Structures are given as C-alpha cells and as structure tokens.
Amino acid sequence: MSKPKVFEKPIGLKDYLPSVVKKLRAVEHKVLNCMEVWGYEQIITPTMEFYDTVGVASSTSDEKLFKLLNNRGTTLVLRSDMTAPIARVVSSLLKDQQFPLRLSYHANVFRTIEEEAGREAEFFQTGVELVGDSSPEADAEVVALAIASLKAAGVKKFKIAIGHVGFLNGLLEDALKNRLEDQALLKEKLLSRDYVGYRDQLNGLQLTDSVRKELSDLLRLRGGEEICEHALTVSSNETAREAIQHLCAIWAVLKAYGVCEHVLIDLTMIGDFSYYTGMTFEGYAADLGFPVVSGGRYDNLLSQFGRPAPATGFALKTTRILELLGNEQEEQTDKTLIIYDEQGRLEALQQAQALRSEGMYVITSKVSELPAGFALGGDKLYQGVTYTTVKTYMGEGEKA
Numbered sequence: 001m002s003k004p005k006v007f008e009k010p011i012g013l014k015d016y017l018p019s020v021v022k023k024l025r026a027v028e029h030k031v032l033n034c035m036e037v038w039g040y041e042q043i044i045t046p047t048m049e050f051y052d053t054v055g056v057a058s059s060t061s062d063e064k065l066f067k068l069l070n071n072r073g074t075t076l077v078l079r080s081d082m083t084a085p086i087a088r089v090v091s092s093l094l095k096d097q098q099f100p101l102r103l104s105y106h107a108n109v110f111r112t113i114e115e116e117a118g119r120e121a122e123f124f125q126t127g128v129e130l131v132g133d134s135s136p137e138a139d140a141e142v143v144a145l146a147i148a149s150l151k152a153a154g155v156k157k158f159k160i161a162i163g164h165v166g167f168l169n170g171l172l173e174d175a176l177k178n179r180l181e182d183q184a185l186l187k188e189k190l191l192s193r194d195y196v197g198y199r200d201q202l203n204g205l206q207l208t209d210s211v212r213k214e215l216s217d218l219l220r221l222r223g224g225e226e227i228c229e230h231a232l233t234v235s236s237n238e239t240a241r242e243a244i245q246h247l248c249a250i251w252a253v254l255k256a257y258g259v260c261e262h263v264l265i266d267l268t269m270i271g272d273f274s275y276y277t278g279m280t281f282e283g284y285a286a287d288l289g290f291p292v293v294s295g296g297r298y299d300n301l302l303s304q305f306g307r308p309a310p311a312t313g314f315a316l317k318t319t320r321i322l323e324l325l326g327n328e329q330e331e332q333t334d335k336t337l338i339i340y341d342e343q344g345r346l347e348a349l350q351q352a353q354a355l356r357s358e359g360m361y362v363i364t365s366k367v368s369e370l371p372a373g374f375a376l377g378g379d380k381l382y383q384g385v386t387y388t389t390v391k392t393y394m395g396e397g398e399k400a
Contacts (some may be wrong), residue, residue, distance in 0.1 A: 003243050034152040046397050047108075055077035066111075108125075129312075130311065166246070199219075340366055395399065
C-alpha cells in the first residue's frame with residue numbers, strides 16, 4: 001500500500017474550516033442552552049472507553065467500532081455513541097443521586113464505514129438522556145425537547161415519526177409464532193426502510209391470506225391520532241396492545257405540549273430492535289434524506305452496568321444539521337480594524353483591549369502607510385476582510 005500524502009486524511013474524516021466551526025459552535029450553544037432550560041445538565045465523557053464495558057453495551061454493531069490496544073494489551077474503543085458512556089457514569093459516579101436524572105451532551109463519536117459509502121466516520125451529536133422514569137410523560141418530554149432543540153438549531157421544516165417496538169414484536173409473535181428467523185428478516189427490512197424488500201420477503205413466506213394481509217397492512221399504519229386508535233383493533237396480542245396504549249398516552253401528552261403538528265405516528269418505526277425496548281422516533285428535515293434526530297426508550301441498558309433503571313433520550317445529528325444551514329446567510333458581526341504605526345502603538349493597543357473587554361471583534365495591524373483612498377466611503381475592505389469601523393493611530397493620535 002502506498003504511503004499517504006502529507007495532506008491526505010483517513011476515509012470518512014474531515015477538517016472543519018473557521019466558517020463551519022462558527023456555525024457548529026452556534027448550533028451547539030443554542031441547543032445546549034435549550035436543553036438547560038428544560039433541566040438537563042451537561043456531561044462530558046472520555047473519547048476512549050473499554051471495549052468489554054461500554055463497547056459491548058453500545059448499540060453499534062461490533063464491526064463498526066474503532067478498536068485499539070493500550071500499552072497493557074487491553075482493547076479500547078473510540079466512543080460510537082454517548083448513551084452507553086452516560087449509562088456507565090449514571091451507574092458509578094452518579095450512583096448516589098436519586099432518579100430521575102436529566103443529562104445533556106455535545107460530543108464527537110466514531111463509527112467505521114465502508115470506503116465507498118461516502119459517510120462520515122467521525123461526526124457530532126448533541127443530545128439528552130432522561131434516566132429513571134418509565135412513564136409516557138418522560139417519553140413525550142424527550143420528543144417535545146427534540147422538537148424544541150431542532151427549532152433552536154435553526155431547522156425550520158421537519159417531521160418527527162414515532163413508533164413502538166412492542167407493537168411490531170407483538171404483531172409478529174402472533175402472525176409468525178416460533179418463526180424467529182422470519183420475524184428478524186422482516187424487521188431488518190423495516191429497520192432499513194426497505195418497504196419493497198419487506199413486501200418481497202412477505203410474499204416469499206408461507207402464510208394464510210389473512211395473515212399476509214395483516215402484515216402487509218402494517219405499512220399503512222402511518223398518520224395522526226387516528227392511527228394510534230386504529231392499531232388497537234389490529235391485534236389482540238397483549239404486548240402489541242400495551243405498546244399502543246403507551247403510544248396513545250404519549251400522544252396525549254404531546255398534544256398538551258402543543259407540538260403534534262410536528263409529529264406523526266409510524267408503526268413501522270422500530271429503531272435498532274436489539275437496543276430499543278419501547279417508543280422510538282426519528283426526525284426528518286425537508287430536503288434532506290437522512291434523519292436529523294433519533295431516539296427512544298432503552299430500559300435494559302443500565303442493568304449491564306449494575307444499576308437497572310428505565311431510560312429514554314435522543315441525539316441530534318449536529319453534523320447533518322450543518323448541511324441544512326450551509327446556504328443560509330451568516331449573521332454579520334461588527335468588526336473593528338485598528339491600524340497603527342510605531343508612534344501610535346500604545347494608544348492603539350490600549351483601545352483594542354478596551355473594545356475587546358466589551359466583547360467586540362477587533363483586529364490590529366501595524367503598517368507604515370495606508371493604501372491610497374482607504375476607508376473613504378463604501379466598504380472598508382482591508383487584507384480581504386470588510387470592517388464596520390476603522391480606527392487609525394498614526395503618530396498624531398486617533399483618526400476615524
């Protein structure tokens with residue numbers, strides 16, 4: 001294999017230039033401030049964790065983890081999400097704190113990718129975890145907060161689709177009793193949103209006409225409150241009915257929040273069915289084919305760290321949100337340029353410090369002579385930057 005050139009980066013990794021970093025930090029701060037006023041406190045965890053603890057507990061499949069060895073030969077992983085590390089902290093450093101716990105975060109996470117996939121191996125997430133509350137109110141809270149966070153980030157048009165893994169599990173338990181492999185294949189198609197593949201898979205199974213129709217009609221269970229009510233008539237399975245009743249209760253709370261215009265019920269939504277245990281949701285923005293937020297309930301995770309507790313949460317795909325904001329006009333910042341010569345240096349730099357202490361954007365530059373006609377009407381362009389205000393200190397004191 002040829003040696004990489006000095007300017008090359010590994011596949012899936014990227015540099016963020018100043019203009020992009022400015023937008024990223026603005027989104028981060030606005031969203032974290034939104035989460036804070038909802039009572040969520042920020043947490044930071046290590047970039048690396050032990051494979052045998054956080055790595056194994058993660059929702060990320062093993063082949064997508066970045067693994068490395070420390071000098072003792074112990075396998076570590078770069079964090080692939082924030083949920084498992086937070087579960088570790090809740091079960092250890094925060095073990096004496098009473099539930100519920102509300103925690104927020106902003107972090108970069110890492111997942112290996114196929115070279116031809118065109119995806120990112122490192123990306124940013126901003127999210128929350130609500131630990132220790134199993135109620136529909138807790139699930140509705142994180143959905144409502146996800147909506148508020150998207151708005152704070154500047155995403156204007158979006159829809160949140162919510163489902164419940166219990167409904168699909170119960171439906172398939174009745175329709176495909178003891179046929180676990182067939183159940184898993186159908187779930188895989190729904191997980192990847194391959195509805196054509198789902199129908200093809202369904203048509204290849206030996207089923208009665210009524211069962212085939214029941215499983216095919218699942219794809220139509222998308223809409224508003226009426227879908228929640230209709231689903232109660234679809235299956236008599238107790239697991240499925242309990243799931244729908246929980247989903248109906250979530251919808252009622254969302255109605256009280258006044259956010260149902262952003263929400264639809266989608267009973268084909270199952271998230272990662274090996275990880276989520278209840279309500280799941282994804283948010284899609286207009287003109288972007290990938291979800292900008294995802295989350296749900298994961299009641300089994302904390303037991304792996306010795307402190308069993310129900311939990312729910314979500315993660316904003318901050319890097320994808322930047323794509324939505326890419327063409328928007330940047331907020332203009334008032335910029336002051338102070339130019340000075342050797343005689344005017346003291347006064348110029350003192351003035352610069354005073355302005356900066358007030359939070360103003362100030363650049364200083366020592367020159368012996370100004371360009372002819374500089375700053376006389378029109379834009380004050382200097383060294384490729386346009387300034388709102390220009391002050392010169394050229395031996396005789398300040399000149400506007």
